[in-house]
Structures are given as C-alpha cells and as structure tokens.
Amino acid sequence: MLTWIRSGEPLIWANGAAVSISVIAVVGLISLLAVRGFGHFWPNNIIQSGVVYDGQESAQLGVLVEEKQVSGEQLRSAGITLVGAGPFFNRMLFKQGNRDFLGSDFVWVLEEQLVDTHNPEWAMVVERLEWGNQYGFLHSVTVRGERVAEGEGVPRTWQAFQQAIAGSVAVREEIHRIERKEIGSINHGMEAVRLAERKLEMAGDVNPGALAELAEQRAVLDAEYRVLQQQLASLYDSIRDDRYEVRLVDGRIVDQAIAKVVRATLPNQMSLLQKMGHYVAKLWEFLSTEPREANTEGGVFPAIFGTVMMVLLMSVMVTPFGVIAAVYLREYARQGLVTRTIRVAVNNLAGVPSIVYGVFGLGFFVYIVGGELDSLFFSAALPSPTFGTPGLMWASLTLALLTLPVVIVATEEGLSRIPSAVREGSLALGATRAETLWRVVLPMASPAIMTGLILAVARAAGEVAPLMLVGVVKLAPSLPVDGNYPFVHLDQKFMHLGFHIYDVGFQSPNVEAARPLVYATALLLVIIIALLNFTAVSLRNRLRERYKSLES
Known part of the structure; x- marks a missing residue:
C-alpha cells in the first residue's frame, strides 16, 4: 500500500476524478440551462x-408548465381542502394566460x-404585444370594420x-421602419440644426x-417629417378596425385588436x-x-449586441495598455x-471587488472626464450631457481597467519565458533594442498576450455590478450603431445579457413567466463567452505554432 502511494498513482486518480467531476458539473449546468430555457x-x-x-x-384552459409533489400536511397548513388522505399530492402549474381578464x-x-x-x-394561443398570451377559441374576425x-x-x-x-x-414592421429609421434620421438632423444655431449664438456670430x-434645412426636415406623419397616420388607420373575437374558457366573448x-x-x-x-x-x-412586456416576452438581440460590442471595445482598450505596462x-x-x-500592487488590483471599479468609473470617467469632454466639445448641448452620463464607452473603459491586471500579469509571464539568447542574438545582428522588442520579443510573447486577453474576456463578459453604474440600462432597444453620423454612438446607454438576467430574474413583476427566460439568457x-474565448484560443494556438521554432 505504501509503495502504491509513493508511486504517485493515487494523485493521478485524484486528478482524474477532479477533472471528471468538473466536466460532469459543466455538462449538467449547460443541460439544465438548455432544458429549462430553450424548452420554453x-x-x-x-x-x-x-x-x-x-x-x-x-x-x-392553458398549458401545463410544471409538476411537483407536495406533502398533504403542507397543503392543509396553507388552508387548502383536500379530498384524499395520501401523504403526498401532485401539484400542477398551468399557464392560463389572459392576464387582462383573469388577473394572473x-x-x-x-x-x-x-x-x-x-x-x-x-x-388557440395568441401571442400579444401586451398582456402576454391569450388562450381561448376563435369566434369571429373583422377586417376594416367588416366581419369577414x-x-x-x-x-x-x-x-x-x-x-x-x-x-x-407587415404594417407594424413598416411603421417600425419609418419611426426608427426615417423619423429617427430626421430627428437627428433637427438636433444637428439646433446645435449649430446654439453654437452661433454662444459665439456671438x-x-x-x-x-x-x-x-432652410429645418424647413426641409419639417416637410419630410409631415410627409412621414401622413404615411404613419395612413398605416395606423389601415389596421385600426381589424378585430377578432375570442371565447374564453369561462364563456365570455371578448373583442381584441389584431x-x-x-x-x-x-x-x-x-x-x-x-x-x-x-x-x-x-x-x-x-x-x-x-x-417586450417588461422583458418577459420577445427577444434579447439588443442585449446580445451590447454585450459583444462592449467586450470588443474593452479588448481593444485593455490590450495595448496591458502590453505596454x-x-x-x-x-x-x-x-x-x-x-x-x-x-x-498590480496583483492586488486583480482582487479588488468589481463594484469598486464601477464607483471609480462613475466618479472619474463619467463625471470628471465626461464632464470635461462636454465642456470642451459639446458645450452647445449643455446642460444635457453627451459624455457626462453613463454610456458604452465608459462601461468599456471601466471593464478595461478591471481586467488590466490580468493582461499585465499574463504578458509579463510570457516575456519572462523568452530566452535572453534570443534578445542577445537579435542585438548582435545589428537590430536596435526597439526593433528587437517589436519584431522578435512581442511576436514570441503573443500567445501569452492572447492568454491574458482570453482571461480578461471571460471575466469582463459576465460582470454586472460595475455596469449598473456606468452605462447598462433595463431597456435600450436602439442600438449604439445606426446610419446617423458618427454611426457608432459610444455615449449611448446599452443593454447587457448579465444585467438582463438580473433584471428578469429579480426585478420582474411576473416571476413565473420570467423564469424560463432567465435560463435561456444565461445559456x-x-x-457567447465560449465563442469569444474559442476565437481567441484559436488565434493563440496559431501564433504559438508560428513561433514554436523560435522558442526551441
């Protein structure tokens, strides 16, 4: 037995067991999220x-959502009258919809x-823009005021x-296009005209x-706006009288808008x-x-876009500073x-709670740096802040600061593994120190730099607490990228999947409806984090293969 222990084989089995447990835990977590989330x-x-x-x-009338065993003692203590005398009863959760008529x-x-x-x-089940799903039986259809x-x-x-x-x-999509794109572009132009007039007034010119x-520009925009308003009025009129009647399970026949x-x-x-x-x-x-519906219905595309864009901006910001340091x-x-x-100090910064970075980002980036930028470049818009308010850029900078120690440590470890003979050989061949660093050392250290970036992405993508202070909001359907100059609006607030999970899971008034979306959004x-990491890992592996011969 002692010989077996000294051989080191128990450690091998222990490590194998630990890896197996970790894999089972990860697979179990992903399976739980997939079944509970995407099964919805x-x-x-x-x-x-x-x-x-x-x-x-x-x-x-409704859909069976969940079943669970509940003890009879627990039900009787809750005041529920039971017919049977068994120790356990099957309790079933039904989604009955019709919240506007049934209350829940x-x-x-x-x-x-x-x-x-x-x-x-x-x-039938009718998915609506408001009041959630409706369950019932179709009774009649009226189009343009005529029962068809x-x-x-x-x-x-x-x-x-x-x-x-x-x-x-189709009409709603056209209305959405006009309101978001065409009228949004006109509003952007009107604001540009207002700011130009304000600048002239402030300059005394x-x-x-x-x-x-x-x-003249304002008159042209006003004319375009009036034309679009007429189009919108016509589109709204075309569907205003479209109705349907549905018989609810209790016998009521209710009239609803299509x-x-x-x-x-x-x-x-x-x-x-x-x-x-x-x-x-x-x-x-x-x-x-x-x-829609307090984030309990619809999709999460704005949150996906905001998460990916913030991580990319954070990566672009943190990598140069981390590598230089x-x-x-x-x-x-x-x-x-x-x-x-x-x-x-750098190692200790990695252990600072993330909310502290959020407070720092709010105080320094938003109020100080953003306030100065507004005073210098956006004075015509004051007192309405442009960059002196939480937004995408400040959130990315805050997370870049949060993940900076990770990149510094990983890069420095990569630099320390490069043999001194490589540097000395480059210098002996006539290269300057800067050329040696740029053409030899940094390329060989690039896998370590990518490792630091991978760790930074893994941590930053899941952070929520600091983002609540520096740019993330509950609902921001307008993306920070559009067709209006300067096309990328870094001052705009955005949605984030991590905060979306928190909001839907803990702030939603309809907990049962929100629960599946929490699982789906978490998965x-x-x-997304795995895809970002796999992309970085693939790039790191290519760089490692490219410079392997130099290391050897």
Whole structure:
C-alpha cells in the first residue's frame, strides 16, 4: 500500500476524478440551462379541464408548465381542502394566460381537483404585444370594420385570422421602419440644426446667411417629417378596425385588436414537424428581436449586441495598455524594490471587488472626464450631457481597467519565458533594442498576450455590478450603431445579457413567466463567452505554432 502511494498513482486518480467531476458539473449546468430555457419555446398542447374546489366546478384552459409533489400536511397548513388522505399530492402549474381578464398568467392546481381533462382541437394561443398570451377559441374576425368570417371550429375563420395577422405584422414592421429609421434620421438632423444655431449664438456670430441656411434645412426636415406623419397616420388607420373575437374558457366573448397580435397557433392540431418549425421560429425571435412586456416576452438581440460590442471595445482598450505596462516592467524598468512593489500592487488590483471599479468609473470617467469632454466639445448641448452620463464607452473603459491586471500579469509571464539568447542574438545582428522588442520579443510573447486577453474576456463578459453604474440600462432597444453620423454612438446607454438576467430574474413583476427566460439568457451568455474565448484560443494556438521554432 505504501509503495502504491509513493508511486504517485493515487494523485493521478485524484486528478482524474477532479477533472471528471468538473466536466460532469459543466455538462449538467449547460443541460439544465438548455432544458429549462430553450424548452420554453416548444409549443406544448393546450389542456382544458374542470377544476372542482369546495364543491364548485370551474373551467380551466392553458398549458401545463410544471409538476411537483407536495406533502398533504403542507397543503392543509396553507388552508387548502383536500379530498384524499395520501401523504403526498401532485401539484400542477398551468399557464392560463389572459392576464387582462383573469388577473394572473399562472395558477396552481392539485391533480385530484381536475376532472374531464382533454385537448380541444380548436383551442388557440395568441401571442400579444401586451398582456402576454391569450388562450381561448376563435369566434369571429373583422377586417376594416367588416366581419369577414365567424364561427368556432371553422377553418375559414382561422384562415381569415391568419391573413389578417400577416397583414397587421407587415404594417407594424413598416411603421417600425419609418419611426426608427426615417423619423429617427430626421430627428437627428433637427438636433444637428439646433446645435449649430446654439453654437452661433454662444459665439456671438449672428450671421444672417448661416442662420438662413439653417432655417432652410429645418424647413426641409419639417416637410419630410409631415410627409412621414401622413404615411404613419395612413398605416395606423389601415389596421385600426381589424378585430377578432375570442371565447374564453369561462364563456365570455371578448373583442381584441389584431394590431396587438404577434402570432396565433393551434398547438393541438400541429404535427411534430410543424412544432419543430414553430420552435425554430420562436428561437430565432428570441435571438433577433427586442424585448417586450417588461422583458418577459420577445427577444434579447439588443442585449446580445451590447454585450459583444462592449467586450470588443474593452479588448481593444485593455490590450495595448496591458502590453505596454508589462513590457516596461519586464524589459525597461530597473528590477528593484519599486518594480517589485508595482508588481504586488498590480496583483492586488486583480482582487479588488468589481463594484469598486464601477464607483471609480462613475466618479472619474463619467463625471470628471465626461464632464470635461462636454465642456470642451459639446458645450452647445449643455446642460444635457453627451459624455457626462453613463454610456458604452465608459462601461468599456471601466471593464478595461478591471481586467488590466490580468493582461499585465499574463504578458509579463510570457516575456519572462523568452530566452535572453534570443534578445542577445537579435542585438548582435545589428537590430536596435526597439526593433528587437517589436519584431522578435512581442511576436514570441503573443500567445501569452492572447492568454491574458482570453482571461480578461471571460471575466469582463459576465460582470454586472460595475455596469449598473456606468452605462447598462433595463431597456435600450436602439442600438449604439445606426446610419446617423458618427454611426457608432459610444455615449449611448446599452443593454447587457448579465444585467438582463438580473433584471428578469429579480426585478420582474411576473416571476413565473420570467423564469424560463432567465435560463435561456444565461445559456446564451455562456455560449457567447465560449465563442469569444474559442476565437481567441484559436488565434493563440496559431501564433504559438508560428513561433514554436523560435522558442526551441
């Protein structure tokens, strides 16, 4: 036994077990996120049943979301009357939708309370822009004030409903395009004219010709705006009288606007192939559209874009500063007490809580640097701040500062592994010290630089606390990149997947509806970080292969 221990084999088994446990934990985490998150988009069948409680029966229509075993003692202590005497009861969570009529999206029901459970063929789910999903039976369809189809369970009524939804969605997309792009461009131009007039006023330059030219530009923009307003009014009028009637499970027939409908489906009639197509469409909507309904519906594209753009900007900012600092400490600074003290300080900076960096970024970058930039370059816009308010650039700079120690340490370690003979050989061949550094040392240290960048990306992409102070907001559907000069708006606030998870998971008024999106968004954040890291790892490996012969 002692010989076996001294052979080192137990350590090998221990290391193998540790790696296995880590892999199982990672796979389990990703599987949990995938099942709980992306499973949310699968179109489950709609269930109709009667619910008997205290001798009274009521109807229920919805989708089964969750089942769990609950002890009878716990239910009785909560005041729930039970018929059976078993120790455990099956409690079921149904999504009943119709929050505007029933008060809540979800309801808990005991399995023993359900009677006459079935899947009605014509039960439909309507996804709406407001008030969440609606479950019921299509009763009639009215287009432009004229009832074009009616009758429950009639294919013609359903087809008319689908055609009306498609027309309404097309009109909404055109309205969105006009409001966001064309009117947004006009508003940007109007603001530019206002600032130009303000600059002339502040400079005391009352130039009639310049003022007349600005007035002419404003008149042209006003005329374009009036034309667009007429187009919008026409588009809104074209769908204002499109309505549909739906019979709820309690027998009420309610009238709703088709303009507020995203899509309508009949899950109980869908084949497996149709459900797969619907799942792909919902997943694409989640990845490519804006959030709605307090971030509990719709997509997360603005958060994806903001996360990736912030990480890229942070990488561009942190790499040069980190490399320069490491080069100075390793190649130029005299190795002594001061240099050792600086290295200790850099290592300690890596352990500072991230919220401290957020406070520093808010105080220094936003209020001091941003305030000075506004005074120097954007005085015409004051008192409205341009850079003197949290935004994308300050968030990227703050995270660059947070991850700077990681890049410095990794780069310095890479520089220390390069043999002195390489430097001496380069100098002996007539190269200057700067040429040696730029053409020999830094290329050979590039894998270590990429390692530092990988670690920086892994840490920065998941940070939330500092971003809450320096630029991230709950909802910012407008992207920081558009067609208006200067095209990239670094002063603009943005959305972030990490903060989106926090907001949906802990600030949402509809917890049950938000829970699947928390899992889905968390998995999406993990995937994005992994893709960014894999890209950097691939580049590092190429650089390592390229300079392997020099190291040997």
